């Protein structure tokens with residue numbers, strides 16, 4: 001009997017396409033299915049179309065997800081593949097992050113033109129980054145540098161660097177690995193001093209929560225430790241009401257039945273930051289992350305979140 005193919009939604013950037021292909025490949029192996037059992041459906045999102053302004057300025061939740069989620073909700077798609085880092089903490093009614101692929105390296109990669117390492121950049125050098133977290137972390141470590149907003153796909157940013165618009169830029173190691181573009185990296189940043197974004201390096205799959213057929217399809221490719229780590233990090237983000245205007249870093253690691261978490265919130269200029277650490281049972285991942293978020297909020301005090309609005 002000929003079954004209708006599963007429809008996998010994705011954005012059209014090279015990174016998104018690589019992630020969708022990887023997901024399809026995992027599903028083919030897990031279920032011994034041919035490529036024709038899956039159809040990759042490419043959609044353009046608002047976030048892809050507006051490229052001339054920083055994301056934090058455009059605002060609005062789900063800039064990269066709205067179109068995909070609409071089609072998931074009405075059944076035109078069966079699943080959607082995303083970078084977990086780009087996913088809002090609150091999803092539309094009836095949708096959920098149903099599976100996570102095993103996480104890639106979580107670190108940020110430094111790509112230097114006039115110096116190989118962040119610490120070795122000349123005084124007042126220019127670094128391009130559109131991420132508020134990376135901007136704040138750079139300023140915390142190197143207040144002398146000027147940080148400029150730098151958007152576009154990975155390829156666009158690397159071209160701007162080559163053209164000499166900036167001395168250096170930062171990108172996720174995971175994304176560069178998936179694009180087969182790691183030779184541009186000149187330094188991998190230590191997560192202790194340069195903590196990654198919640199979700200960084202993890203591919204997630206969104207689906208309808210009541211779709212038992214798709215749940216069964218995804219179960220064998222879900223990576224339980226990644227799922228726990230991400231539940232913790234996303235609960236941290238949610239507890240802080242992580243808007244795209246707040247620099248927030250957070251990383252959870254699972255070992256056996258234990259989970260350890262480290263999170264940081266910063267002012268955009270990097271001059272004030274608060275760090276929290278927590279450890280507990282992996283089965284309590286979400287509660288641990290939420291408590292860490294509440295602790296960070298309490299440490300920061302009521303003035304912290306309004307200080308740059």
Ligand SMILES: NCc1[nH]cc(CCC(=O)O)c1CC(=O)O
Nearest residue numbers: 083085171172174175200201202
């Ligand atoms: N916001 C863009 C985005 N979303 C996910 C990744 C990288 C891959 C990942 O973290 O899983 C990137 C690019 C970057 O930060 O370099």
